[in-house]
């Protein structure tokens with residue numbers, strides 16, 4: 001593809017380490033979930049998450065304790081269910097605000113995002129983590145507040161990351177032809193979906209995820225070796 005106008009990036013495994021999400025963020029949510037629901041369960045945002053989780057599970061009669069158990073199970077399965085992701089974001093907000101969490105972002109990713117933004121590329125995020133959680137990981141990051149670099153954020157409320165239609169919606173929201181957008185991810189199934197929608201793609205293989213060979217997406221070990229202004233085959 002020729003140089004993109006916009007870059008849409010995944011977070012976990014792409015800008016940020018899988019280990020941070022798996023070993024820090026998810027256990028933090030798991031530890032605080034029951035207490036958070038007990039304390040904030042009357043807030044409309046929390047009630048909505050609980051109700052949406054019950055609907056999604058097809059178990060409308062579950063009480064709050066049962067719903068917390070359901071959410072804990074989904075957490076263990078890494079289910080990308082919107083109510084779980086929304087609730088995780090609310091719980092992490094407290095952790096970031098108290099200084100107990102600091103968002104991991106690779107130094108090479110922060111450096112490249114700054115440079116690409118300075119050079120006029122429009123930058124966006126598309127992650128299964130909620131938009132609120134995305135703003136937190138980049139806002140309270142070990143590389144400083146990176147949120148000014150981004151022009152917008154997309155999560156599972158736009159659609160699942162494995163469906164081409166989600167990327168079509170993102171292109172429409174950006175008012176750009178799909179061919180002007182480069183999507184970065186460590187997940188081949190996501191990259192395949194983006195490619196089906198007409199996006200350019202780049203696979204980040206940081207050695208943390210097992211990425212099957214032969215997928216055909218241009219592959220980079222980090223952001224330093226990825227030059228979006230060079231022609232990507």
Ligand SMILES: CSCCC(=O)C(=O)COP(=O)(O)O
Nearest residue numbers: 011012127128129133134137
């Ligand atoms: C926004 S940080 C937490 C990431 C998260 O919850 C997640 O499920 C990772 O999804 P991604 O689409 O960034 O791989």
Ligand SMILES: [Mg+2]
Nearest residue numbers: 010012013186
């Ligand atoms: Mg990922």
